[in-house]
Every structure is written in structure tokens, then in C-alpha cells.
Amino acid sequence: MDLSKIKIEITSDISLRDGIGIDVFFKNTFILDIFRDDIKKTKEMTLFKKDVSLELIEFSIKKFKELIPQDYIDYH
Secondary structure, three states: OOHHHEEEEEEEEOOOOOEEEEEEEEOOEEEEEEEEEOOOOEEEEEEOOOOOOHHHHHHHHHHHHHHOOOOOOOOO
């Protein structure tokens, strides 16, 4: 896999879920997102393509851990 064709965008959401995450694109196609939900206190991955290589998933998880703070924000 040519990792130079991967694009990572940091995203946040406060409508359906509340937190921060990354969107991962490969060859300009939206492949997956990984999101830290501060309300549910979860970290979740959503795949938008059927077959995603383990190499891309592992790379994405590594980038998520590097770019996104792992502590949840407590709003109470």
C-alpha cells in the first residue's frame, strides 16, 4: 500500500455525537473514521468501504493515537 496516498483530516462533531476524531481518505476516497465520543466515553471506528486492508486500519489507529488526545472531556 502506498501510504503517500493517505490523507488524514482532524474532525469534531457536536450534533449526533460530541467529540473529536480523524477522517481517513485513500486515493481521495473516504475510507473510515475514528472518533472519540466524550459523552459516551468511547472510541469507535466506522468503515465506509467493505474491504479495508489491515495495514490501513493499523496505520489509521496509530495516527489517531498520535493526533487526538486520548483523555475524554468531562462536561459536568
